[in-house]
Amino acid sequence: MEPSCYSRLTNEWFCAQYLHDRRDEIVDATVQHVQITVVAVLVSVLVAFPLALLARRVPRLEAGILGLSTAVYTIPSLALLPLLVPFTGLTATTVVIGLALYALTILVRSMLEGLRAVPEEVRESATGLGYGPTRRLLRVELPLALPVMMAGLRVATVSTVALTTVGTIVSYGGLGNLISDGVLTNFRAELMTASLLCVALAVVLDLLIVGTQWLLTPWTHGRRAA
């Protein structure tokens, strides 16, 4: 029998046989990667939105919130995850919290910026039409702020996909676990496959968000988006 393309002797970068033989392992890692990324981004959105509203309402808190988020993004991911371990242990939760913190720094900023970009006149007109603060936020400000917010969400999501790989330090890194193993065992096909899947995942999630945005903002179609 001729040696497969991922045997120690050949160790090729691209190998269909590897995809076939280790399919379950690759699928499991990809699923874990997607789960960690999506949960982290969702948690982050849920926390970022009230924070952005709070920062807008209370200007004194804004500097604090933005300063803290700058401090978080300054800390390297390989250091942030271990710092959470005493509290959450070697679990997927540790990775999700760490990634959510990073995404938070991007999301809070873009949400604030989006809300700020709504012209004062528009806000006043809405009030003049009898919109209360909540209804004005949901019906007028949010739709207008959406493009900037979605741009932030895209950046946050794509970065989170890439960052998830570092979760391998606590053994929950999705495709990062395959990359780790690939380095340890000098296994090129595994390494290349996992790396390409990471990039592909980032592109797919990015396109999904662009599509969602297109559906959510029907008034921008046909015109050049701002």
Add this chain to the structure above:
Amino acid sequence: MTVLSDTWDYLTSASSWTGEDGMLQLMGQQLLISVTALLLAMLVGLPIALWLGHLGRGGLLAINVSNIGRAVPTFALLALLVVADWPGTRSFGPYGRAGLATIIALTLFALPPIITNANVAVREVSPSVRQAADGMGMTGAQKFWRVELPLASPLVMSGVRLALVQVWATATIAALVAGPGLGRVITDGFYRTNYGKGIAGAVVVAVVALLLEAIAAAVQRALDPVPRSRGTSPKRHRGMSAGAPMVAEEADAVGH
């Protein structure tokens, strides 16, 4: 919570800091490698970005470089470089095992913030200022050195500052491929279930990162040729145009 007391013990014992592979030596190594990569990235990135900005071009380049930098995991790129025939794990002077691969990866990841900010900074110089320079009879080179560059320099500097943070973070990741630097304390601790050591390493890496950011911010403020005073409309405009790329760049800094 014995982990926390183990961490404290590791941080406070002299032997973890001194000697071969002590934290001081590893920190020095990581600083050396970070500065080298930052200088290389500036050497490569700044001339291209500034030149294209002077011509009023490079928008597409800036966007693409950022997007690619964000989507490619640092760890994956480092791993690919280390397992390849070249540069592999060969050590490189004082930079240690996998030093060459680490420097290449670090340089690549420092490029997006440098290129994007420098390019946007020059392109965003207001057209009326350029016209005034033309009207005064300045040549292209004079316009660049005397008008565009001074006006652009705060944003160019903030790109370099973001790159510094980025490079330090990426240098930490090098430990995941058994590369040089302080990250090794973290990976050693975790792979050998000595969590106290791993967390101690993380504390040191995080503190140095915050210090670097603070120092870089202070240097940037000291070097700023255009004193920041708020209230006048042209400067506010500059501030706003600088805002958008900053937001995009944060993400690059997170791409470690």
